[in-house]
Amino acid sequence: MGVTNTSMGVTCYLCYRVFIKLRLAMPYFKTSKKNQPLSTLLVKSQKCGLRHTVFSVNGNEYTGEWQDNKKHGKGTQVWKKSGSIYNGEWKFGKRDGYGTYSVLLSETKEYTRKYCGGWKNGKKHEYGTYFYNNSAVYEGEWSEDHRSGWGRMYYESGDIYEGEWLKDKNHGQGIIRFANGNWYEGAWRDGKKNGNGKFYYSDKGQLYEGFWVDGVPKCGTLSDFWRNEAPTPTKYPIPPLHLVDMQLVLREAQSAYLERINSKFPLNNTLTDNE
Numbered sequence: 001m002g003v004t005n006t007s008m009g010v011t012c013y014l015c016y017r018v019f020i021k022l023r024l025a026m027p028y029f030k031t032s033k034k035n036q037p038l039s040t041l042l043v044k045s046q047k048c049g050l051r052h053t054v055f056s057v058n059g060n061e062y063t064g065e066w067q068d069n070k071k072h073g074k075g076t077q078v079w080k081k082s083g084s085i086y087n088g089e090w091k092f093g094k095r096d097g098y099g100t101y102s103v104l105l106s107e108t109k110e111y112t113r114k115y116c117g118g119w120k121n122g123k124k125h126e127y128g129t130y131f132y133n134n135s136a137v138y139e140g141e142w143s144e145d146h147r148s149g150w151g152r153m154y155y156e157s158g159d160i161y162e163g164e165w166l167k168d169k170n171h172g173q174g175i176i177r178f179a180n181g182n183w184y185e186g187a188w189r190d191g192k193k194n195g196n197g198k199f200y201y202s203d204k205g206q207l208y209e210g211f212w213v214d215g216v217p218k219c220g221t222l223s224d225f226w227r228n229e230a231p232t233p234t235k236y237p238i239p240p241l242h243l244v245d246m247q248l249v250l251r252e253a254q255s256a257y258l259e260r261i262n263s264k265f266p267l268n269n270t271l272t273d274n275e
Contacts, residue, residue: 064090085111094122118142132156140165163188186212205230206238211254213261219253 050073053063064075070093071077077086088099100116117128124130124142131137140151147153147165154160163174169191170176177183186197192215199208199217205227210220227233 067092084114088119095119096121120144200225201230202226203230203232205233210250211257218257219250221250 059080065073071090083104089097118126123145129139141149158179164172170188175185181202187195193212207225
């Protein structure tokens with residue numbers, strides 16, 4: 001076919017050739033596009049403000065507020081694997097502020113509240129209430145998922161402790177009231193009675209006041225206390241002590257015990273020439 005025809009004929013001929021080249025090139029473009037990674041084909045959406053439910057790859061779902069693609073504000077998170085639910089405040093993708101965490105009971109398929117209170121950086125923080133698997137309950141202060149500060153613990157046995165905590169252990173000053181009516185008030189360390197304290201035996205009508213080490217009374221005085229109101233008092237009352245200064249005797253006994261402990265376990269060991 002020549003190109004010496006009319007101008008219209010030349011134009012049609014050129015258009016035809018361009019059309020053929022485009023037709024031949026289209027399969028190439030389709031194939032190369034399929035080979036491109038998905039990340040280069042999709043434009044990432046910026047999630048900000050209030051949105052409907054967003055599903056994660058693992059099946060978790062979140063409904064609430066966003067900021068810069070992170071959960072921020074108020075929202076509800078549902079974990080698919082455990083069925084647990086958190087409803088409350090978020091800050092840059094982590095639970096932060098006030099919120100409630102509930103778990104799904106496998107036996108009854110019902111939700112039960114596990115913790116409600118303050119959060120910080122995804123952990124229990126400041127004041128909150130935690131419900132254990134049994135009937136035990138703790139209400140008080142938290143620090144990084146640990147009971148720390150002031151708090152009250154209701155044990156399954158019926159005992160109640162109220163006082164200071166440090167990393168999930170009674171530490172500082174506190175009172176524990178036992179289910180049988182007896183109670184202790186005084187110093188604690190690492191979850192045990194340590195230091196000066198008083199133990200009231202309300203069932204026998206007696207009071208022990210003295211010094212404790214790792215939950216064991218080491219030196220002190222035992223006297224009658226509300227003996228007439230005790231349900232099972234001792235057969236004979238404790239005779240009164242005739243000491244000029246009973247507290248002085250107690251302090252001296254305590255000092256002697258501490259000296260013996262320090263001599264047995266010295267804090268600073270001096271190395272000899274042979275060592």
